[in-house]
Structures are given as C-alpha cells and as structure tokens.
Amino acid sequence: MTSSDKNTDNIITDASYVLVVLNEHKRWVTKVESGKQFHCHKGFFEFDEIIGKPYGIRILTSKSNTVSIYKPLHIDFLTKISHSSQIIYPKDAGLILLYGDIKPGSKVIEAGTGSGALTSILASYVRPDGHIYSYDNREQAFKTASKNIQKLGFENVITLKLKDASEGFDEEEVDAIVLDLASPEEIIPHAFRSLRSSGTISIFVPTYNQIERTYKELKEFGFGDIIGLELIKRELQLKTNAIRPRTRIIGHTGFLIFARKRAKMV
Numbered sequence: 001m002t003s004s005d006k007n008t009d010n011i012i013t014d015a016s017y018v019l020v021v022l023n024e025h026k027r028w029v030t031k032v033e034s035g036k037q038f039h040c041h042k043g044f045f046e047f048d049e050i051i052g053k054p055y056g057i058r059i060l061t062s063k064s065n066t067v068s069i070y071k072p073l074h075i076d077f078l079t080k081i082s083h084s085s086q087i088i089y090p091k092d093a094g095l096i097l098l099y100g101d102i103k104p105g106s107k108v109i110e111a112g113t114g115s116g117a118l119t120s121i122l123a124s125y126v127r128p129d130g131h132i133y134s135y136d137n138r139e140q141a142f143k144t145a146s147k148n149i150q151k152l153g154f155e156n157v158i159t160l161k162l163k164d165a166s167e168g169f170d171e172e173e174v175d176a177i178v179l180d181l182a183s184p185e186e187i188i189p190h191a192f193r194s195l196r197s198s199g200t201i202s203i204f205v206p207t208y209n210q211i212e213r214t215y216k217e218l219k220e221f222g223f224g225d226i227i228g229l230e231l232i233k234r235e236l237q238l239k240t241n242a243i244r245p246r247t248r249i250i251g252h253t254g255f256l257i258f259a260r261k262r263a264k265m266v
Contacts, residue, residue: 111165112180116145223259
C-alpha cells in the first residue's frame with residue numbers, strides 16, 4: 001500500500017459515499033452500509049468487501065463483472081441530487097466562478113437557490129472563511145435545497161433564506177452576486193446596493209429578450225465591464241483508432257452576463 005493509500009481521507013469507511021463505475025454510461029453514487037450489498041443489473045457485491053480499502057479499487061460483482069470504486073467528485077453528486085427545477089450545467093458554473101472571481105473567503109449572494117446545485121458549487125470554492133447567502137421565495141425549492149446541502153455537507157458555509165429577492169438583500173458589501181431567476185433585471189437595483197465597489201455580478205438567463213432587458217438595467221445603474229457570452233460543450237467519443245465528436249451534445253443551456261460595480265466619478 002502506498003503512502004497516499006494510508007491517508008485516512010482516501011480510505012472507504014462505513015457510511016461514506018462511493019462512486020461505482022461499470023462503464024461510461026453506467027455509474028452510481030451510493031452510501032456504504034456495513035452488512036448490506038450494492039446491486040445493479042450486472043450483479044452485486046458486499047459493502048464489507050470494500051470497507052477499509054482505498055478509493056480507486058476494482059472489484060468483481062457476483063456475475064464476474066468488474067466495477068471501479070472511486071471517491072465521488074462534486075460533479076458526481078450534482079448529477080444525482082434531487083431537483084425541482086433545471087440546474088445550471090457545470091460548464092456554465094465554471095464561468096461564473098472565474099468571471100465572478102469567486103474564491104476562498106468570498107462573501108456571495110445568490111438569488112434563485114433552486115435545488116442548491118450551484119449554491120453548493122459556490123460554497124465549495126469560498127470555504128473555509130467565505131459564505132453564501134442564497135435567496136428563494138419558493139418553499140419547495142427551499143426544502144429541496146436544504147436536504148441537498150445537508151447531504152453535501154455545506155451547512156456551515158451556506159445560509160438559505162426563504163425570501164423574495166425583489167424585496168432586497170439583507171447583506172451589504174459582498175464580493176459577488178449571482179442571479180438565476182426569471183426577471184433578473186428587477187433585482188439589479190438591490191444588487192447594486194449590496195455589492196462592494198468593483199464587486200462582480202453574474203447573471204444566467206435562457207433567452208435573448210432577458211439579455212436585452214438585463215443589459216439595459218445594468219447600464220442604467222452604472223455597472224461597467226459588461227460581458228455577454230454563451231458556452232457550447234461538445235464531448236468526444238474516446239475509442240481506440242476511432243476518436244470523434246459524440247453525436248449528441250449539450251447545446252444551448254443559457255446565456256451568461258457578467259459585470260462589475262463602478263464607484264462614483266472622482
């Protein structure tokens with residue numbers, strides 16, 4: 001066993017989560033429970049067989065099929081969490097992190113919690129000293145997000161607020177604001193008041209009409225360095241001597257608008 005294998009963080013324990021991978025199409029995030037089994041259409045294995053072993057091991061199922069056992073990445077959890085609304089795709093979340101300059105220690109307001117998927121991504125980057133204040137006026141979304149955030153272990157980094165963002169935000173001088181809701185242009189005045197000077201705002205919208213309305217409002221309230229873009233993701237089918245783009249791609253998911261708060265003229 002290597003030194004990395006001896007690291008307790010890399011050892012599978014009872015009640016920990018694992019990613020079971022059969023092939024590129026079949027993968028499951030599941031909780032390890034001593035005395036129980038993992039079942040799929042290709043057989044089963046005993047959880048006790050993997051407890052105490054390092055993540056990354058391979059094991060044979062009862063039907064002699066090999067599965068790999070990995071430590072789940074954040075993105076693995078996000079594909080499995082329950083959601084009551086469309087979640088922001090990782091490709092768009094990555095741009096929000098970069099253009100929003102969201103990093104350890106950042107104080108961030110999010111409007112439009114939804115399932116908490118993006119909320120948890122933001123939280124994973126601002127910890128340990130930063131914080132996410134997330135607003136949503138839908139009770140069902142609030143309940144779903146609360147469960148997902150607890151499952152992912154971000155309770156201490158996220159404050160969920162069952163409140164309509166159009167009523168304004170409670171926080172001031174935050175570093176970044178992220179908007180993912182139907183009428184973001186209505187929130188721009190509140191965002192301007194809560195942002196620190198030179199703070200960033202990131203806005204996700206699905207239609208051109210929303211871009212037009214939001215851009216106009218950003219200009220009127222004095223935001224600068226405004227950028228609008230769309231990211232199209234195309235995966236490759238990896239096969240020896242036959243690598244090519246996949247037939248199906250994730251096309252339009254939405255548009256992103258980024259801007260910064262400008263201070264008064266000097």
